[in-house]
Amino acid sequence: MSATTQHKYDNHGALLELDTCQIANTDVKRLCDTGIKTVQINGKIDLVSDGQANASICLDFLSFLKEATARGLVVNWWLDNDGSIDTTLYTHLWPPLLEEGEQSISVATWQQTYRFGKCYWRNGGQFIEVIDKRDLHNQFQHLIDENPMLEIFKAAHKPVSRQGLVAISQEALHDLEAANLVISRGPLCLTMPYRVIDWPIPYRSI
Amino acid sequence: MRCLFVVMPWHSAHYPALSVGILKAIAEEYGDQVETKALYANLRWAEFLHEKTEKRIDLAEYQFLGEDLIFKGAGEWIFSSALHQEDEWKSDVYRAISGLSEENFELVFEAHSLARQFINDLAEEIASANFDLVGLTSTFMQNTPCLALAKRIKHIAPHIEIIMGGGNCDGKQGITIHQSFPFIDYVVSGEGENAFRRFIEYKMGSCRIHDIPSLVWRDSSGVTQVNFKSELAQMSEVPAPLYEEYFDQVLSSPLADRVELNIVIEGARGCWWGQKHHCTFCGLNGTGMAYRLKDGDTFVDELFDLVHRYQTLDIITADNIIGMDYFRSVLPTLKDRDYDLRIHYEVKANLRFDQLQLLKDAGVCHLQPGIESLTTKILKQMDKGTTGVQNVRVLRDSSELGLTATWNILVGFPDETFQDYQEVINQISALAHIQPPSSVGRIALQRFSPYFNKPELGFKSRKPASFYGVTYDLPDSTLENMVFLFEGEQRGVTEAQLEKLSALVKAWQKAYETGSLLTYEIVTDGIVIRDSRQGWKNYCYLVEAQLDVMILTETRNAKSRNALHALAQKKLGITSDKIVTETLKALRAKGLVFEEDDFFIALPTAQNANQIRVFGEVSGNNEPFQEAVA
Numbered sequence: 001m002s003a004t005t006q007h008k009y010d011n012h013g014a015l016l017e018l019d020t021c022q023i024a025n026t027d028v029k030r031l032c033d034t035g036i037k038t039v040q041i042n043g044k045i046d047l048v049s050d051g052q053a054n055a056s057i058c059l060d061f062l063s064f065l066k067e068a069t070a071r072g073l074v075v076n077w078w079l080d081n082d083g084s085i086d087t088t089l090y091t092h093l094w095p096p097l098l099e100e101g102e103q104s105i106s107v108a109t110w111q112q113t114y115r116f117g118k119c120y121w122r123n124g125g126q127f128i129e130v131i132d133k134r135d136l137h138n139q140f141q142h143l144i145d146e147n148p149m150l151e152i153f154k155a156a157h158k159p160v161s162r163q164g165l166v167a168i169s170q171e172a173l174h175d176l177e178a179a180n181l182v183i184s185r186g187p188l189c190l191t192m193p194y195r196v197i198d199w200p201i202p203y204r205s206i
Numbered sequence: 207m208r209c210l211f212v213v214m215p216w217h218s219a220h221y222p223a224l225s226v227g228i229l230k231a232i233a234e235e236y237g238d239q240v241e242t243k244a245l246y247a248n249l250r251w252a253e254f255l256h257e258k259t260e261k262r263i264d265l266a267e268y269q270f271l272g273e274d275l276i277f278k279g280a281g282e283w284i285f286s287s288a289l290h291q292e293d294e295w296k297s298d299v300y301r302a303i304s305g306l307s308e309e310n311f312e313l314v315f316e317a318h319s320l321a322r323q324f325i326n327d328l329a330e331e332i333a334s335a336n337f338d339l340v341g342l343t344s345t346f347m348q349n350t351p352c353l354a355l356a357k358r359i360k361h362i363a364p365h366i367e368i369i370m371g372g373g374n375c376d377g378k379q380g381i382t383i384h385q386s387f388p389f390i391d392y393v394v395s396g397e398g399e400n401a402f403r404r405f406i407e408y409k410m411g412s413c414r415i416h417d418i419p420s421l422v423w424r425d426s427s428g429v430t431q432v433n434f435k436s437e438l439a440q441m442s443e444v445p446a447p448l449y450e451e452y453f454d455q456v457l458s459s460p461l462a463d464r465v466e467l468n469i470v471i472e473g474a475r476g477c478w479w480g481q482k483h484h485c486t487f488c489g490l491n492g493t494g495m496a497y498r499l500k501d502g503d504t505f506v507d508e509l510f511d512l513v514h515r516y517q518t519l520d521i522i523t524a525d526n527i528i529g530m531d532y533f534r535s536v537l538p539t540l541k542d543r544d545y546d547l548r549i550h551y552e553v554k555a556n557l558r559f560d561q562l563q564l565l566k567d568a569g570v571c572h573l574q575p576g577i578e579s580l581t582t583k584i585l586k587q588m589d590k591g592t593t594g595v596q597n598v599r600v601l602r603d604s605s606e607l608g609l610t611a612t613w614n615i616l617v618g619f620p621d622e623t624f625q626d627y628q629e630v631i632n633q634i635s636a637l638a639h640i641q642p643p644s645s646v647g648r649i650a651l652q653r654f655s656p657y658f659n660k661p662e663l664g665f666k667s668r669k670p671a672s673f674y675g676v677t678y679d680l681p682d683s684t685l686e687n688m689v690f691l692f693e694g695e696q697r698g699v700t701e702a703q704l705e706k707l708s709a710l711v712k713a714w715q716k717a718y719e720t721g722s723l724l725t726y727e728i729v730t731d732g733i734v735i736r737d738s739r740q741g742w743k744n745y746c747y748l749v750e751a752q753l754d755v756m757i758l759t760e761t762r763n764a765k766s767r768n769a770l771h772a773l774a775q776k777k778l779g780i781t782s783d784k785i786v787t788e789t790l791k792a793l794r795a796k797g798l799v800f801e802e803d804d805f806f807i808a809l810p811t812a813q814n815a816n817q818i819r820v821f822g823e824v825s826g827n828n829e830p831f832q833e834a835v836a
Contacts, residue, residue, distance in 0.1 A: 032816060037813075072818040121546075124514075124519050125513070199610075201608060201817070201819050202610045202821075206820060
């Protein structure tokens with residue numbers, strides 16, 4: 001007969017804790033392949049401050065969060081310095097949690113408006129398609145098919161030097177920033193949409 | 207020669223017409239001697255409805271009328287007002303026989319009231335544009351719209367020649383259309399490629415009209431003449447389609463933001479399964495069942511050319527069934543190209559996990575596996591060549607891989623009883639974590655199907671579907687030869703039993719959408735099961751008994767009871783059939799295996815699979831963490 005041991009394997013191998021300093025070197029795909037379903041971040045994340053040290057942590061984390069969201073990985077994380085955050089930029093990414101008793105309109109808004117597939121991009125070889133539904137009242141489908149914009153978009157998939165992107169084209173970078181497709185923190189830049197990896201069911205729902 | 211191809215309602219607004227795209231490409235083979243344009247009048251009609259009804263009939267309603275109400279014949283009847291040039295045509299009769307709800311009838315009637323003006327305006331526009339030839343392609347609900355437009359053009363500009371083709375003209379249907387509607391000059395009653403080539407040459411003076419295959423035409427005394435039937439086209443003779451006008455029209459349409467742009471591409475015609483075992487209810491291949499597959503390299507080149515040309519990554523393959531050669535040629539190439547394609551493919555339901563994985567890696571996101579039933583006895587009646595457990599396997603594996611699988615349960619087979627479904631009904635709650643059917647429906651009696659061709663299979667009496675009689679002013683004897691859908695005697699389950707099955711399917715849909723999951727993870731001391739299926743105890747446990755583990759492992763692919771008995775003896779030295787049977791019973795009680803026709807299939811999906819489900823619009827209506835993530 002079926003022998004069972006209740007709860008012994010609850011969360012077995014499915015939860016991983018990461019310190020903020022480990023995020024940059026974390027291979028999200030490998031985590032998912034090994035069956036990890038939830039990652040917990042130890043330490044709060046500041047998405048606003050422009051200082052060089054925070055910029056690096058912030059964009060490494062957002063880069064991680066983009067891929068985690070794209071792969072359907074749950075991330076338990078907490079937001080620091082939430083007072084001035086514009087959540088519209090981020091509601092396509094897995095939202096932060098609140099500590100017990102904590103209240104935050106920004107976090108609550110983010111949690112309420114998060115959906116999978118609100119802002120992502122697709123590789124079309126000679127072009128890139130970006131779907132941006134972060135602002136419900138202004139939804140966009142961008143087609144990027146010319147350099148230098150295409151080059152900058154691809155380069156900033158991971159955190160990169162802003163100076164390097166300016167050298168490619170300041171004008172194109174400015175246009176991408178104006179469309180909220182690239183953000184800057186301190187000396188670094190990052191694209192905001194994640195590349196689609198796994199389509200959801202139903203496949204046309206995003 | 208100046209030729210206009212018109213794509214009439216109810217062709218979907220979301221993709222271009224493959225047939226017109228191919229014919230335009232063929233015309234290009236003749237250079238400047240043939241000038242062709244395509245007009246997507248279906249988009250025009252959707253825009254017209256949107257404007258005239260002050261958005262009550264938006265694009266979603268257009269699609270609903272044209273696709274969801276096919277078996278009510280709504281699309282055909284709506285254009286009867288235009289065909290007969292009456293503001294209202296037999297509306298009371300249609301209301302009575304259609305069985306539409308009051309709300310849906312009002313929608314249909316509103317469109318019916320507008321169709322005449324739309325057709326008349328469209329005919330005026332076309333007549334004033336100096337075309338020599340107007341080509342109309344007709345499939346499913348496009349017949350009345352095509353005929354209405356043709357009649358009006360001929361009324362205004364008798365010098366313009368009208369040629370009609372498409373699935374609705376296949377075989378006898380095309381001849382009957384030609385005989386019944388004198389304003390149609392030519393009908394192509396088979397595949398169009400070679401007929402259109404010869405037709406162009408005929409117009410250029412280098413071919414006799416008698417030498418145009420599958421052409422139906424009139425001689426000088428007005429008598430219909432039927433040419434020899436065309437050989438089926440080889441796929442090497444079928445060029446890649448041209449879709450410029452579709453994309454231009456959509457992008458300048460007020461409905462553009464609601465259109466989901468797709469490219470349609472064709473790798474194969476016919477059905478390799480149907481060649482050997484024609485599914486008893488299926489008439490979709492008409493007279494072109496012979497399977498023909500385009501060379502894989504050519505298909506890939508054409509696909510990427512279309513993707514780059516129209517900057518669209520969403521692909522609908524028109525194939526009725528994927529060619530198995532493509533698993534060696536096309537799919538690995540698509541995988542290597544690393545594009546983020548989103549491809550729809552129709553497949554046979556017996557695909558293995560590795561084949562489904564390859565489809566996913568190649569960019570296929572949507573499968574139509576032709577499941578039709580989870581009951582082997584019914585599948586045998588269909589001659590489907592699959593079993594209930596094989597169908598559960600493809601649903602389990604596609605759910606695990608994140609491949610959307612669209613399927614329906616078909617009922618109404620001659621030897622079917624409600625009892626046939628009892629085994630599935632008893633286990634339906636165990637399937638809460640795999641993709642449910644879209645609906646349960648009674649089979650339609652289709653021309654060209656074995657049920658149509660061989661009444662002795664169970665449908666001895668039949669007549670054209672009732673809506674045709676209300677749409678056309680033609681005798682039943684003519685409709686019998688002209689239409690695609692028929693009504694036979696009701697077979698199998700009763701209407702009340704059908705409703706019961708529908709309610710069960712709705713419950714399954716709800717359970718799936720709430721995020722039900724059942725996963726397995728192999729660990730050193732057994733298999734960890736995590737079960738969050740709706741209606742089941744939400745918990746995690748270890749299966750460690752050797753026999754349980756063996757059964758769950760071996761039934762990733764279906765196994766018979768006897769095979770499991772033999773495996774238990776061979777692998778574990780268990781000689782007691784009773785122990786194996788009791789273990790199977792216990793695993794079934796836990797919803798870990800599905801049993802049908804004395805075969806078993808394991809139900810859990812892999813723990814490390816990403817199953818992302820999104821239900822409802824991505825509009826953020828304040829439900830946090832809406833999607834289930836495994």
